[in-house]
Structure formats: C-alpha cells, structure tokens
Amino acid sequence: MQEVALPWVEKYRPSSLTDLVAHEDIISVLTKLIDSDKLPHLLLYGPPGTGKTSTIIAMAKKMYGEKKYKGMVLELNASDERGIDVVRNQIREFAGTRQLFSSGTKLILLDECDAMTNDAQFALRRIIEKYSRDTRFCLICNYVSKIIPALQSRCTRFRFAPLASHQIKSRLLEVAAAENVKTTDEGVSAILDLAHGDMRRVMNLLQSTSMAYPLVNESNVYLCSGSPMPNDMETIYNSLLNDNLSTCVDKVGSMSKEKGYALQDIIKDLTTLVLATEIEGEVLGDILDGMSNVEHQLGVGTDEGLQLRALVGVFVKARCDMGA
Numbered sequence: 417m418q419e420v421a422l423p424w425v426e427k428y429r430p431s432s433l434t435d436l437v438a439h440e441d442i443i444s445v446l447t448k449l450i451d452s453d454k455l456p457h458l459l460l461y462g463p464p465g466t467g468k469t470s471t472i473i474a475m476a477k478k479m480y481g482e483k484k485y486k487g488m489v490l491e492l493n494a495s496d497e498r499g500i501d502v503v504r505n506q507i508r509e510f511a512g513t514r515q516l517f518s519s520g521t522k523l524i525l526l527d528e529c530d531a532m533t534n535d536a537q538f539a540l541r542r543i544i545e546k547y548s549r550d551t552r553f554c555l556i557c558n559y560v561s562k563i564i565p566a567l568q569s570r571c572t573r574f575r576f577a578p579l580a581s582h583q584i585k586s587r588l589l590e591v592a593a594a595e596n597v598k599t600t601d602e603g604v605s606a607i608l609d610l611a612h613g614d615m616r617r618v619m620n621l622l623q624s625t626s627m628a629y630p631l632v633n634e635s636n637v638y639l640c641s642g643s644p645m646p647n648d649m650e651t652i653y654n655s656l657l658n659d660n661l662s663t664c665v666d667k668v669g670s671m672s673k674e675k676g677y678a679l680q681d682i683i684k685d686l687t688t689l690v691l692a693t694e695i696e697g698e699v700l701g702d703i704l705d706g707m708s709n710v711e712h713q714l715g716v717g718t719d720e721g722l723q724l725r726a727l728v729g730v731f732v733k734a735r736c737d738m739g740a
Contacts, residue, residue, distance in 0.1 A: 423620075621641055
C-alpha cells in the first residue's frame with residue numbers, strides 16, 4: 417500500500433523544544449514552571465502560524481514522555497467541537513477520571529477556543545474550577561478579546577508575536593534542503609514577505625511552489641500565492657495617482673481580470689505603498705478611511721466592479737484635495 421505523503425506543515429512540525437525557532441522567553445518561563453511542578457492554567461494567543469500549538473505539544477511531551485502522552489493529554493479543536501455538550505461530556509469525563517497506571521496532573525489542550533460559544537465558555541469556567549486539583553487547561557486562540565473575562569482571569573497569558581524573518585528563513589532553507597527544492601534569494605524573500613511572520617503559510621507556499629515549478633523564484637511564488645506582483649502593484653499605484661477616473665478603472669479592472677487579482681489583495685498591498693509615500697496627514701487619513709470602507713464593503717459581499725470605482729474615487733478626491 418502506497419504511503420500518503422504528509423503536508424510539510426505536519427511533516428516538519430517541531431516535536432521537541434529544541435526544534436522551536438522562536439519565543440525563547442516564553443519557552444524559558446514554561447520550562448521553569450514544568451520543572452518546578454507549578455504549571456498553571458495557560459492561555460496562549462497570537463496570530464496564526466506563530467507556534468502556539470507546537471510549543472505546548474512539545475512542552476507536554478517533555479512533561480509526560482511519548483508513552484504517557486496519549487493517556488495524560490486530551491487535544492480538542494474547539495472550532496469543530498465548540499458546543500456546550502462537548503464541554504459537559506468529553507472534557508468533564510476526561511478531567512474527572514483517574515488514570516490507572518499514571519499519576520500526576522493531566523493536561524487538556526483546547527485549540528482555537530475563541531470559536532467556542534459563550535455558553536460553552538461559561539460551562540468551561542466551572543469545570544476549570546472543579547478539576548483544578550488534578551487537571552491543567554491550556555486554551556489556544558488567535559483573538560484573546562473573544563475569550564470571556566472569567567476564563568482569562570483563571571489563566572496565565574502568553575502572547576505569541578509573528579516570527580521574525582531571520583527565524584523563519586533558517587527553517588525554510590533547512591526544509592528546502594531536506595526536500596531537494598531549488599530556491600533563489602528572490603524566491604525566499606518573496607515567501608518571507610508574503611508570510612507576514614506565519615510559519616504555516618511559509619511551509620505551504622514553499623511546498624505548493626515546488627510542486628508547481630522546478631524553481632522557487634519570485635515570480636513563481638507570487639503566481640502560486642495569487643498575490644499581486646510588486647511591479648503590477650507599482651503600475652496600479654501610479655495609475656491611481658495620475659490617470660483620470662475612467663482610464664484608471666479600465667486599467668486596474670483589465671489587469672485584475674487578466675491576472676486574477678482580487679481587489680481585497682490589491683487594497684492590502686496598496687496600504688503599504690500609501691504609507692511609504694509622503695502625503696499630508698489629513699489627506700492620508702482620508703485615503704486610508706476610504707480604502708477601509710471599500711474593504712469593508714467587499715467583506716459584506718458588495719459587487720467588486722462597483723467597489724473598484726469607489727477605490728479610484730478615493731484617490732481622485734485625494735488628488736483634488738492635494739491640488740487645492
């Protein structure tokens with residue numbers, strides 16, 4: 417039977433603390449807590465792909481070892497299992513039962529717990545209180561504001577910031593060498609720019625580009641990601657700053673159709689270009705406000721062609737204000 421190839425995200429997921437490439441201060445604190453047997457309930461939060469789940473799994477394997485890990489750790493993805501029944505049944509059952517041949521504190525990992533309903537979070541609060549003697553809970557989320565204050569106050573919080581480029585680059589080159597992927601410096605830089613500190617996105621971009629093309633260079637990375645090419649963004653930005661309304665709408669619209677660019681991606685990259693340009697404070701504020709309104713309208717499902725005209729209108733008005 418042919419073995420199924422693992423996605424590189426899972427194949428190269430860190431399995432021990434030495435494999436982790438960032439957040440040395442958080443790892444140091446957690447290691448001290450584990451070694452002194454004083455691990456509190458934890459709340460790990462931060463952007464996707466910054467190592468929250470990998471860190472706590474590596475910590476759990478250090479605590480229990482490979483043999484005891486399955487019996488002492490319960491992993492749940494709360495975005496799939498987020499109802500109150502899961503909290504009342506699965507979590508309570510695991511927290512309330514004693515292991516026959518294992519002693520020590522059990523660990524419950526709740527990934528993506530910001531997707532849990534408020535009722536489930538309130539039920540979880542009571543279970544955390546009831547079983548604190550023998551069980552520790554680790555809540556993992558992207559948005560800490562979606563966790564009720566009653567849960568936040570019961571946990572020690574750690575924020576995982578986006579990874580720095582030099583931290584990502586070393587792991588990227590290591591995986592590329594292991595998989596015999598040919599890369600260029602421009603291709604590696606393009607992956608780092610598009611990832612925005614998200615290691616999961618780095619691995620997915622590297623794997624998809626290597627599968628589609630024999631060489632991971634800048635143009636191939638952008639083609640695989642679907643993001644606008646930097647030189648195309650320069651063309652669009654120059655058109656917005658110089659062409660009249662109808663010419664700009666035609667130029668940007670035709671480029672988007674030919675190359676498959678989404679207007680939301682164009683707006684995201686335009687923000688970087690606008691902020692890098694010297695524009696008067698009041699006019700800059702109007703441009704950013706107008707772009708945010710267009711992005712919001714796109715998010716609620718408004719017609720993209722209509723919003724393209726609104727985006728061009730924002731820049732035409734800004735040019736009039738600067739001229740005045």
